[in-house]
Amino acid sequence: xxxxxPWPGNVRELExxxxxxxxxARGELVTVEDLPSGLQPAAxxxxxxxxxxxxxxxxxxxPVEKSAIVAALEQSGWVVKRAATKLGISRRHLxxxxxxxxxxxxxxxx
Numbered sequence: 001x002x003x004x005x006p007w008p009g010n011v012r013e014l015e016x017x018x019x020x021x022x023x024x025a026r027g028e029l030v031t032v033e034d035l036p037s038g039l040q041p042a043a044x045x046x047x048x049x050x051x052x053x054x055x056x057x058x059x060x061x062x063p064v065e066k067s068a069i070v071a072a073l074e075q076s077g078w079v080v081k082r083a084a085t086k087l088g089i090s091r092r093h094l095x096x097x098x099x100x101x102x103x104x105x106x107x108x109x110x
Contacts, residue, residue, distance in 0.1 A: 066101045
């Protein structure tokens with residue numbers, strides 16, 4: 001999918017797409033579905049109302065996801081490796097989601 005694009009912007013454009021895919025990935029691997037819709041094969045494009053529905057579902061789930069992450073971190077004494085194991089995700093993915101939601105241990109600067 002990525003190799004079939006002309007990348008008129010430059011390497012930064014490709015880099016941004018890959019970074020976004022990593023952040024939005026639902027699992028350990030970045031799939032075509034994690035990439036911007038403009039890069040996905042036309043056969044996979046969903047009607048606009050389905051895109052809007054998917055976006056609404058993600059936005060509705062965000063507070064629940066954030067709450068679950070904070071709870072797992074608190075239960076594990078803010079040891080990220082233990083919290084990630086408890087959540088069934090990689091430590092790297094947990095760090096990305098923590099950054100996405102601005103989750104930081106209280107009293108810790110930075």
